[in-house]
Amino acid sequence: MTLAEESERIVRARAAAPVRRPAPRTGGVVRRVVSRYWTIAVLLVGWQLWASLNGYNRIVVPQPGEVVADVVGNSGAYLPDLLATLGMSAAGLLTGMAAGVALAVAVWTSPLVSGMTTPIALIMRSVPVVAMIPVLARVFGYGWQTVLVITTIVSFFPAFVFVAARLRDAPRSTSDVFAVLGASRVTVLRRLLLPHAVPGLLVAFRLTAPSAVLAAMLAEYLMGGRGLGVLFAQSVSFYQPERAWGTALVATVVSVACFVGARAVERRGLARMT
Amino acid sequence: MSQPAIALQSVVKEFPLRRGTAVRALDRFDLQIADGEFVAVLGPSGCGKSTVLRLVAGLDTPSEGTVTIEGARPADLVRGHRLGVAFQEHALLPWASARANVELPWKVAGRPVDTARVDELLELVGLTGFADARPRQLSGGMRQRVAIARALALTPDVLLLDEPFGALDAVTRRRMNLELARIWAEERITTLLVTHDVDEAVLLADRVVVMTGRPGRVRHTESIDFPRPRRTEVTRDPAFHEIVDRLTRLLDESDEPGHSDAAA
Numbered sequence A: 001m002t003l004a005e006e007s008e009r010i011v012r013a014r015a016a017a018p019v020r021r022p023a024p025r026t027g028g029v030v031r032r033v034v035s036r037y038w039t040i041a042v043l044l045v046g047w048q049l050w051a052s053l054n055g056y057n058r059i060v061v062p063q064p065g066e067v068v069a070d071v072v073g074n075s076g077a078y079l080p081d082l083l084a085t086l087g088m089s090a091a092g093l094l095t096g097m098a099a100g101v102a103l104a105v106a107v108w109t110s111p112l113v114s115g116m117t118t119p120i121a122l123i124m125r126s127v128p129v130v131a132m133i134p135v136l137a138r139v140f141g142y143g144w145q146t147v148l149v150i151t152t153i154v155s156f157f158p159a160f161v162f163v164a165a166r167l168r169d170a171p172r173s174t175s176d177v178f179a180v181l182g183a184s185r186v187t188v189l190r191r192l193l194l195p196h197a198v199p200g201l202l203v204a205f206r207l208t209a210p211s212a213v214l215a216a217m218l219a220e221y222l223m224g225g226r227g228l229g230v231l232f233a234q235s236v237s238f239y240q241p242e243r244a245w246g247t248a249l250v251a252t253v254v255s256v257a258c259f260v261g262a263r264a265v266e267r268r269g270l271a272r273m274t
Numbered sequence B: 001m002s003q004p005a006i007a008l009q010s011v012v013k014e015f016p017l018r019r020g021t022a023v024r025a026l027d028r029f030d031l032q033i034a035d036g037e038f039v040a041v042l043g044p045s046g047c048g049k050s051t052v053l054r055l056v057a058g059l060d061t062p063s064e065g066t067v068t069i070e071g072a073r074p075a076d077l078v079r080g081h082r083l084g085v086a087f088q089e090h091a092l093l094p095w096a097s098a099r100a101n102v103e104l105p106w107k108v109a110g111r112p113v114d115t116a117r118v119d120e121l122l123e124l125v126g127l128t129g130f131a132d133a134r135p136r137q138l139s140g141g142m143r144q145r146v147a148i149a150r151a152l153a154l155t156p157d158v159l160l161l162d163e164p165f166g167a168l169d170a171v172t173r174r175r176m177n178l179e180l181a182r183i184w185a186e187e188r189i190t191t192l193l194v195t196h197d198v199d200e201a202v203l204l205a206d207r208v209v210v211m212t213g214r215p216g217r218v219r220h221t222e223s224i225d226f227p228r229p230r231r232t233e234v235t236r237d238p239a240f241h242e243i244v245d246r247l248t249r250l251l252d253e254s255d256e257p258g259h260s261d262a263a264a
């Protein structure tokens, strides 16, 4: 079972990773920040040079200073949309992962459910989100409902796949212990399989959290309503390059923050569960 | 002996392989264990020792013959939560503390946890100070001790041990053997221990059964009469070494392919 092996491999590797490093001294902190994030500085400087050396019009490429100034100075213009996007992503993440876990349990419960759902799940997984958006928009309308549906779908598959794999590969000796203790199927699920599946869920969370935000923005961009995607689309059509680039900047920071945050959650969770 | 606690009667166990072939793990295997008796089954690797234990635990069913515990099927005992097991892998829940792991049998049985008994068990296996530690924070020997405490939790009628110290180094293993001897002297539960360590078998058991190579049958039975509780002095007794040597020789011969019956 390759998926089980894959999830097992990821979980092992993650569990082996150090959870916390000893607190470094201030000099160490500076050095660590520099050594980790120097690429960002390089990017900013490169951007600045690229814009000024080529003499681009600010409509084509605004300078980083102007963009940052817009984000910081007019944060009120970004905040409602940022919150809308984050809210949609979080809601979709929650419902999608809950649905993924629920279906994984259903598939574990009965081979019949497994036979019915697994092919559908596989078909839907191989269709890219971008291709799904127009179809879903027809069905659910051009509004927040569709954004929620899309973030839900994006969050659903990893949770389903990783949790289903973990439910199937509990260590044999532990399963034997439960069998000899006379455990019912429900007890096995509750006390052994679900806790055993938590690391799979954590891996799914790390993989999903950034893409849920991206999917939300993409859906907003294509369909309108509210959110960073809409802000971006509007500022492009109203020739507000600083706003458009600022939105992209905010989106990037949010995605990275989601990734880092999710990874931290995953590490802590794995340290607790394995 | 009235009714034996555990009885295997001419048990055959075959595992199907591909294309209709099957591997015969046990061939007309007979074994009776009396109430409160400690029996160790010795045999070369792959002779079917674990198969015997899994049959008694109700984890597998025999292809032919019968397995009964107290006159009933193993599944009946399992349903009454009256069986305890420990395997070579400790099989502890990694997310649960040592205490929570020992409490598992009560939770599985849907009974209120007997906290006093849990404390007593943790003390019995010498882990009182580690009740809140999780398995990854314990050493290999400590984990095995938690597993044994868990196996003893509901004061089972029958205790099944499949190389519980197989993964430990020789020194720790010997220490664990002595500890198990002490624990067993206090609890006196009908016990089936599967091992390929001759010293371990002789130190712990009332009776040692040596199996032939695959397909496994009983080759030789040896009664061990050292008084209990057995301490480390037993292992220095010349009689101990004589028995160990004899059983080791039998085991070596069992390991040679083609050998079938016993002279002893």
Ligand SMILES: Nc1ncnc2c1ncn2[C@@H]1O[C@H](COP(=O)(O)OP(=O)(O)OP(=O)(O)O)[C@@H](O)[C@H]1O
Binding pocket: B015, B016, B023, B024, B025, B043, B044, B045, B046, B047, B048, B049, B050, B051, B052, B196, B214
């Ligand atoms: N589930 C199974 N499917 C197929 N063959 C099996 C199965 N379980 C055991 N066997 C076979 O039965 C034989 C006996 O296995 P068993 O695990 O009982 O040996 P063992 O005496 O416990 O060996 P060891 O000392 O190495 O643990 C082996 O040849 C093994 O290949």
Ligand SMILES: [Mg+2]
Binding pocket: B049, B050, B051, B162
């Ligand atoms: Mg074995």
